[in-house]
Amino acid sequence: MLILSKEIQNFIHANLKTDLHSLLLKKSPFQEVSMQEIVQQIKGRKVAEKKFPFLLREGIIFPPNLNLEQASSQSTAEFKSQNLKGQKFLDLTSGFGIDAYFLSRNFEEITLVEQNLDLLEIVKHNWGILGRKANFVRENLEDFLTQNHEKFDLVYLDPARRDEHKNKKFLLEDLSPNLLEIQEKLLEISDKIIIKLSPLIDISYLISALGNISRIEIIAVKNEVKELLVFIEKDLRNEDVEISCINLESEDSVFNFKFKEEKSAASEFSEPLDFLYIPNNAVLKSGAFNLVSCKFALRKLHPNTHFYTSRKKVENFPGRVLEIRTIDSKEIKKGEKYNIISKNHPLSPDEIKKKYRISDGGNRYLIFTQSERGKVILKSL
Ligand SMILES: C[S@@+](CC[C@H](N)C(=O)[O-])C[C@H]1O[C@@H](n2cnc3c(N)ncnc32)[C@H](O)[C@@H]1O
Missing domain, CATH: 3.30.2130 (VC0802-like)
Structure with a gap:
């Protein structure tokens, strides 16, 4: 890839501190690569410094802003990966693959599904640089689920929001994929499903709308709630959902309780x-x-x-x-x-x-x- 040529990489490194707006107004010094593509790489590196420092190495390519924003941070992904282990791992909404990279590290066979071809190509390239193998499937996950007959030890999803109506009540139908439509299918291919959701979603609504929830982790970093992690199990033994409140990068202890306990x-x-x-x-x-x-x-x-x-x-x-x-x-x-x-x-x-x-x-x-x-x-x- 041209963007990885020595001259262009030198130019990127020399401009890490340059004002990006003024850089965008200039003509690219390289014939085959636009200034916009160069600025995308500079922005990516800057985001990576805080959000995913493990990607600050030679040969890594960064995707457009939206994909950087949608990706999980290294610290939450590393936290989520604790205690996950098995043979086959499936991430149905790979995105930039940050969650997949960490969550799948103790699995033998990894499958990543993503509908955005350009993004999947970037992830494929980066995983090559990082020395990680996976099956990269460029497909709509609903089609993948219809055709697939394999079983997995763990299925992970991090749905994207369809729109940005911030004031609207947050419903599961607003997500892509719509979890309510695929839940049954998910339970056919795995006994264990983990879903990352926005902290804006109401927990009582979530529990009543999605069945088979065994546990919900509320994950904050430095007291800012970043995500809700929902654990779905096929054979639920206990009807009551366990809730864990976690504040990473703080001294706070974890607070655990059963959802129904609060009512009484x-x-x-x-x-x-x-x-x-x-x-x-x-x-x-x-x-x-x-x-x-x-x-x-x-x-x-x-x-x-x-x-x-x-x-x-x-x-x-x-x-x-x-x-x-x-x-x-x-x-x-x-x-x-x-x-x-x-x-x-x-x-x-x-x-x-x-x-x-x-x-x-x-x-x-x-x-x-x-x-x-x-x-x-x-x-x-
Ligand atoms: C929030 S991002 C995932 C970020 C990822 N967890 C990470 O840490 O980098 C969601 C991704 O799911 C993909 N996606 C959404 N709906 C999909 C569908 N129906 N089929 C396949 N991919 C889908 C989007 O293209 C997007 O890249």
């Missing part, structure tokens, strides 16, 4: 005591608001404020723990620096900063929230 749990309430607990975003996404109170013997501040409190410090809480005291607004001095948190409180952090003439920063927290008695301000010690 009840919170106890209290005014702020000596410690304040703020669950991480994976736990908040799980909706286990009462279970957090029960399992850690903590009291909730208010039905709509997912903050908890205790007299004595509880260890291994999946989130932030602050030693606090309740203060009067007069104690806030003009010009002081705080990390401001506002939850279930009428003022936004910006309004708070303006009103009290304080700014962001430092290592103390100021928390504006509500307990059952009304508005409260808490300060970390």
Whole structure:
């Protein structure tokens, strides 16, 4: 491939820091390769530096932006690959192949299905460079499933969103492939299916719409929820879905529970005591608001404020723990620096900063929230 010639690769490396907009306006110094193709490689390398550093080596080709955005990160893919092992692995939505590369590393035979020919060619080339073998199938996965008679130990899917109507309720029908249409077929070819979904999807809806779910992992990286990983099993022994809340690249412990447990749990309430607990975003996404109170013997501040409190410090809480005291607004001095948190409180952090003439920063927290008695301000010690 021309893009891999020494001259063009040298040009790419020399321009890694150049402004890409101005570069795009220039004429390509190479006759056979356009500036657009060159810029695509520069962008790819830049994305790879953060998202998939294992691809920062000679000979790797990067696809267009959309495929880079749709690909999983190396860190989540590596996490998902833990404990996966077997003979035959099938990824029905290969994309740029990041998930497939890691998830299949302990399998003997790997099949990647992708409808986008150009993308599949890139993956095929890169896997050659990385020394990995696979059957690369350029096909619509629905057609593949109709023709296929093979069985697999694990089938993986990471569906793409058909449209970007961000405010619309997220439904499984909005995905390509439509999982509801192919689920039966999937269970015919494998006893175990893993599906990656957007964190925007509602977990109760997911459980009621898709059958045979054994487990859902809510995966956050540095407290930003990145994906829901759904495990489907043909022979389900337990009816109740296990939920795991994971915050990678943090010190937080994993929080596990059974989905139905939350329904039967009840919170106890209290005014702020000596410690304040703020669950991480994976736990908040799980909706286990009462279970957090029960399992850690903590009291909730208010039905709509997912903050908890205790007299004595509880260890291994999946989130932030602050030693606090309740203060009067007069104690806030003009010009002081705080990390401001506002939850279930009428003022936004910006309004708070303006009103009290304080700014962001430092290592103390100021928390504006509500307990059952009304508005409260808490300060970390
Ligand atoms: C979100 S991306 C997958 C990213 C991949 N997991 C990774 O880590 O690089 C989804 C891919 O599925 C492909 N796809 C969607 N619907 C498909 C279908 N019906 N048949 C085959 N491929 C499909 C899309 O072309 C897209 O490349």
